[in-house]
Amino acid sequence: MADAQKPSAAVVLGAGPLGVAIAGVLRARGIPVRLWARRKAARDAAADVVPGLTLCTSVEEAVTGAGVAPGAIGIVVLGVPASGLPEVAEAYGHFAQPDHIVLHAVRGVCSTSTQVPDGNLQLAHRVIRAHTCARKIGVLGGPLYAPDLSNPKPLAVVLASPFNEPFMAVAGLTAGGSIKVHQSYDIVGVELAGAMSNVSAIAAGVAEGLDLGDTAVGVLMTRGLSETAQFAQGLGADVRTFFGLAGVGDLIPRHVASTERHREFGALLAKGTEVAVAAKKVGAVSAEGIEGMVSAREVVRYADRVGSRSKLVLARAVNALCSDKASAADILDGVLSQHLELGPAMGTV
Amino acid sequence: MRAEDKDKILTEVQSRVVESTIEGAKGSGRDVRHALEEILADSVYHERRRLREDRKSPVRDQDKLFWRAVQKELGTANERTLADVMRRAVRHYASEICGNFDDRVYRVATKVLPTALSVLLNSISPKRLVTKFPQMPGIDETVVLQGETEHVRKLHEAGTVVFAPTHLSNLDSIILGYSIFRLGLPPVIYGAGLNLFTNPIMGYFMRNLGAYTVDRRKRDPLYKTVLKEYATLTLEHGYDNLFFPGGTRGRSGALERRLKLGLMGTTVTAYTNNLRTRAARPKLFVVPVTLSFKLVLEAETLIDDFLKEVGKGRYIITDDEFSKPTRVADFFRQLIRMNSRMYVTFGRGHDPFGNPVDEQGESLDPNGRFVDPARYVLQGGMPVHDTHRDKQYTAELGARIGEAFSKYNVIQSTHVLARAMFTLLRLHNRTDIVRLLRVGGQVEDMELREVYREVDRVLSELRGLSDRGGIMLDPVVARSDAEDLVADAISAFASYHARQAVTRKGDRLFASDRNLLFYYHNRLEGYRLDRNAGGDSGSGLLPALSDDHRTLRRSR
Numbered sequence: 001m002a003d004a005q006k007p008s009a010a011v012v013l014g015a016g017p018l019g020v021a022i023a024g025v026l027r028a029r030g031i032p033v034r035l036w037a038r039r040k041a042a043r044d045a046a047a048d049v050v051p052g053l054t055l056c057t058s059v060e061e062a063v064t065g066a067g068v069a070p071g072a073i074g075i076v077v078l079g080v081p082a083s084g085l086p087e088v089a090e091a092y093g094h095f096a097q098p099d100h101i102v103l104h105a106v107r108g109v110c111s112t113s114t115q116v117p118d119g120n121l122q123l124a125h126r127v128i129r130a131h132t133c134a135r136k137i138g139v140l141g142g143p144l145y146a147p148d149l150s151n152p153k154p155l156a157v158v159l160a161s162p163f164n165e166p167f168m169a170v171a172g173l174t175a176g177g178s179i180k181v182h183q184s185y186d187i188v189g190v191e192l193a194g195a196m197s198n199v200s201a202i203a204a205g206v207a208e209g210l211d212l213g214d215t216a217v218g219v220l221m222t223r224g225l226s227e228t229a230q231f232a233q234g235l236g237a238d239v240r241t242f243f244g245l246a247g248v249g250d251l252i253p254r255h256v257a258s259t260e261r262h263r264e265f266g267a268l269l270a271k272g273t274e275v276a277v278a279a280k281k282v283g284a285v286s287a288e289g290i291e292g293m294v295s296a297r298e299v300v301r302y303a304d305r306v307g308s309r310s311k312l313v314l315a316r317a318v319n320a321l322c323s324d325k326a327s328a329a330d331i332l333d334g335v336l337s338q339h340l341e342l343g344p345a346m347g348t349v
Numbered sequence: 350m351r352a353e354d355k356d357k358i359l360t361e362v363q364s365r366v367v368e369s370t371i372e373g374a375k376g377s378g379r380d381v382r383h384a385l386e387e388i389l390a391d392s393v394y395h396e397r398r399r400l401r402e403d404r405k406s407p408v409r410d411q412d413k414l415f416w417r418a419v420q421k422e423l424g425t426a427n428e429r430t431l432a433d434v435m436r437r438a439v440r441h442y443a444s445e446i447c448g449n450f451d452d453r454v455y456r457v458a459t460k461v462l463p464t465a466l467s468v469l470l471n472s473i474s475p476k477r478l479v480t481k482f483p484q485m486p487g488i489d490e491t492v493v494l495q496g497e498t499e500h501v502r503k504l505h506e507a508g509t510v511v512f513a514p515t516h517l518s519n520l521d522s523i524i525l526g527y528s529i530f531r532l533g534l535p536p537v538i539y540g541a542g543l544n545l546f547t548n549p550i551m552g553y554f555m556r557n558l559g560a561y562t563v564d565r566r567k568r569d570p571l572y573k574t575v576l577k578e579y580a581t582l583t584l585e586h587g588y589d590n591l592f593f594p595g596g597t598r599g600r601s602g603a604l605e606r607r608l609k610l611g612l613m614g615t616t617v618t619a620y621t622n623n624l625r626t627r628a629a630r631p632k633l634f635v636v637p638v639t640l641s642f643k644l645v646l647e648a649e650t651l652i653d654d655f656l657k658e659v660g661k662g663r664y665i666i667t668d669d670e671f672s673k674p675t676r677v678a679d680f681f682r683q684l685i686r687m688n689s690r691m692y693v694t695f696g697r698g699h700d701p702f703g704n705p706v707d708e709q710g711e712s713l714d715p716n717g718r719f720v721d722p723a724r725y726v727l728q729g730g731m732p733v734h735d736t737h738r739d740k741q742y743t744a745e746l747g748a749r750i751g752e753a754f755s756k757y758n759v760i761q762s763t764h765v766l767a768r769a770m771f772t773l774l775r776l777h778n779r780t781d782i783v784r785l786l787r788v789g790g791q792v793e794d795m796e797l798r799e800v801y802r803e804v805d806r807v808l809s810e811l812r813g814l815s816d817r818g819g820i821m822l823d824p825v826v827a828r829s830d831a832e833d834l835v836a837d838a839i840s841a842f843a844s845y846h847a848r849q850a851v852t853r854k855g856d857r858l859f860a861s862d863r864n865l866l867f868y869y870h871n872r873l874e875g876y877r878l879d880r881n882a883g884g885d886s887g888s889g890l891l892p893a894l895s896d897d898h899r900t901l902r903r904s905r
Binding site: 070071072073093094096097098099130132133135162163164187307 | 715718723737745891
């Protein structure tokens with residue numbers, strides 16, 4: 001069985017730190033990996049880190065060139081952030097096959113460019129699904145710190161998918177190594193937990209920027225976790241996901257790349273930096289590249305449209321702050337002064 | 350079904366069920382004899398329990414004898430004998446399920462069907478009706494076929510079709526049988542509750558239109574396995590099927606949103622089997638169908654059952670309006686007299702994995718590119734079954750069917766008036782919905798003008814939604830003003846139901862039957878129509894039904 005589960009080829013689309021790190025893991029297991037990235041510099045940088053990659057200049061070349069036989073296991077990793085996902089998923093959709101295993105580690109909700117009144121929340125797996133015939137879509141969640149993937153340090157990730165195949169393929173690859181993969185069927189929960197941890201990180205950053213101390217950060221984190229859990233439950237997620245590695249487990253480590261970036265972004269906002277400037281300073285091309293900001297906005301919009309039991313106090317505060325509707329101090333005050341009602345999902349304090 | 354196919358299918362059901370049991374036991378390292386014994390013991394337990402209660406069954410004595418004989422074998426028989434006993438038990442169930450299909454009756458039935466149905470639907474005495482209402486439309490005008498009819502006809506050429514309709518009334522299968530006939534397609538095979546055969550006229554039609562029996566009193570897991578295997582095999586033999594994905598008739602009047610996918614899952618199984626046997630026509634398509642009536646024959650019984658024990662809807666109703674031929678006749682008479690239409694709307698076909706298909710039956714991805722569906726079930730180059738995987742595929746298919754239901758839901762005047770009235774009742778009384786339904790509120794009537802205003806509001810929301818392709822509207826709803834629509838709906842409510850849902854006294858409208866009102870109101874549940882009821886600041890009303898539409902929301 002072990003061999004039947006082993007992927008015959010892998011394709012990595014996008015050369016973000018995580019995509020490159022996963023390519024490294026795959027290469028280390030002797031799997032041929034084809035990598036595509038829009039910019040040549042990014043491709044070359046990836047090749048420097050991971051030896052033995054086949055670099056491709058088009059998505060078509062990367063996917064169809066992999067030559068996965070029908071029914072063999074082919075892994076496609078969409079190694080891009082939320083802002084880049086729709087475009088890459090669309091490009092991949094032309095060459096996708098029903099038996100592909102598609103993985104992503106997007107930690108944000110995609111932006112809805114058009115305001116469809118009946119539109120759904122654009123969770124990453126839905127975006128992929130909307131552009132491809134693929135079904136076996138999985139998300140990698142939890143405190144993923146890309147540099148650790150190539151270190152011998154113990155590392156844990158959650159792989160969530162309604163299907164077993166993505167987990168089996170990845171578990172087979174990591175067996176015996178220092179990476180422990182946990183299986184979950186709750187793809188909605190894990191995706192939202194990842195997206196909203198970035199929202200909490202912005203709030204935490206603001207609190208730090210205002211020098212409010214650790215208690216305030218603790219309150220904000222708790223609030224973020226509980227309101228997300230409640231909100232996610234309305235979308236069919238399992239509340240228990242938020243007690244696990246993808247939820248609580250993701251909030252504790254502070255040096256996960258995306259968390260660090262969002263905290264920094266929050267701290268800059270607290271000091272009165274404009275949103276666009278703050279975004280540039282933390283390395284995003286534009287404000288839309290800040291996943292936590294976009295996620296807060298989309299979740300709030302969705303809740304207003306459809307209704308949610310969760311009041312989304314924190315998400316609303318972050319959203320107001322990022323759209324320059326109020327000062328950081330006022331907004332955080334508003335959140336901190338509220339009673340911490342955790343609601344039926346999590347019990348009350 | 351052709352006689353030779355029937356025998357083949359019965360034999361195959363036997364061998365498949367028994368073999369998969371033996372293989373399953375071997376695969377999990379269990380003792381085969383033990384596994385067989387356990388299943389049979391389970392059957393004996395469930396059947397004896399059923400027989401203790403089910404005293405009306407005409408085959409009670411035979412069943413008792415049969416299971417007693419099975420019980421005797423347990424404990425002592427060896428593996429081979431037990432496998433034989435199991436084969437017999439499967440045969441016992443399977444022959445009851447497929448019933449006494451008679452090839453000749455079947456052919457005759459399909460020939461006389463249109464005339465006979467026309468007579469039936471024109472309320473049994475056409476002569477009297479014609480003299481009374483010379484302008485009366487025939488059945489052809491009463492049942493309106495719409496949607497992707499041409500597409501469905503072509504799909505039938507390309508593979509095996511499974512119709513997946515909404516389910517409100519026991520008349521559904523008959524109306525559908527007739528509609529499929531009018532499309533020029535051969536009759537479909539479908540499961541119908543044993544109790545439906547009690548109405549002798551309906552029973553005759555159903556049996557000969559391809560109905561097989563489903564006895565919902567039988568709780569034995571083996572019986573359910575046999576049922577599923579039977580359905581799978583008819584699909585593999587190329588017989589078009591009819592599955593009601595909602596299971597039983599919807600009690601609340603709402604569209605089914607959470608579907609029971611057990612039977613629907615046989616499409617993946619049958620497709621995989623077809624690939625394995627390299628069948629000539631391996632493809633299967635699922636076609637969502639919605640039925641819309643201005644009035645529902647069994648509305649009173651159904652909503653009472655729903656409210657009696659909220660969240661259940663699990664009781665088997667044996668003595669409702671459907672079992673009384675005169676009531677059925679009266680129903681049709683009223684519908685036809687009102688010049689009312691029954692809409693049968695066919696949606697686009699989907700493959701078992703939830704992809705839409707084109708007219709040739711080719712699967713398409715969300716952007717219209719061709720997909721090779723076989724690759725969904727291949728593993729190491731071979732088509733294989735995988736229970737967990739296939740369940741996910743079926744869930745996806747179910748989601749697509751649910752979306753189609755919502756989109757092809759045809760709204761009639763009764764639904765709109767009921768929606769407006771019930772929403773106003775909720776706004777005026779501001780009480781728990783359970784309480785409102787059981788005890789009533791302080792306000793039971795309202796000014797006609799107020800109702801017109803709310804109807805206008807609902808209409809403008811509905812027309813917008815319909816322009817975006819999110820719902821379908823009967824001409825009265827699409828074009829009338831509030832005044833005409835309300836008049837139309839009131840006269841419809843007055844025509845058939847024993848209790849009138851709405852009555853008019855002067856310039857006031859009375860909610861004379863809250864339950865019925867609630868029932869018809871539910872047809873528009875799930876479209877978020879009452880967000881802005883009673884003003885732009887938001888109504889604050891929560892949806893009346895909870896997510897799975899088989900339960901009421903308890904809070905206000």
